Amino acid sequence: MLHKNLEIAEMAFSKLIVLEPRNSGYYSLLISMYAGENGWRDVAEVRGRMIELGIEKICPGASWIQLDERVHLFAAADTSHSTSDEVYLLLDEIYKHMRLAQELSMHIKSY
Numbered sequence: 001m002l003h004k005n006l007e008i009a010e011m012a013f014s015k016l017i018v019l020e021p022r023n024s025g026y027y028s029l030l031i032s033m034y035a036g037e038n039g040w041r042d043v044a045e046v047r048g049r050m051i052e053l054g055i056e057k058i059c060p061g062a063s064w065i066q067l068d069e070r071v072h073l074f075a076a077a078d079t080s081h082s083t084s085d086e087v088y089l090l091l092d093e094i095y096k097h098m099r100l101a102q103e104l105s106m107h108i109k110s111y
Contacts (some may be wrong), residue, residue, distance in 0.1 A: 019055075031043050061075060
């Protein structure tokens with residue numbers, strides 16, 4: 001099914017890029033879809049095209065996630081999303097668990 005979505009994404013990209021040829025988001029989404037299919041040659045080709053055209057990612061450190069038919073954008077240090085407080089609380093908890101696991105690992109290695 002992802003392959004069929006990739007074909008649709010390629011068609012959409014070719015149409016959208018005519019309307020906004022410098023929109024880095026279109027390139028980034030296409031790159032993500034190629035990467036999801038392990039199409040690393042295609043990823044390199046699109047990135048190369050971006051470099052040739054001088055197109056840079058507008059919002060580095062940004063991620064998109066689709067939940068319940070809605071696409072959510074999260075950018076580094078962004079607090080504008082309606083659930084950003086919950087997201088940052090969850091990230092703090094994950095970070096605490098990761099630090100604890102690292103400390104435990106180092107403690108075990110010292111024996």
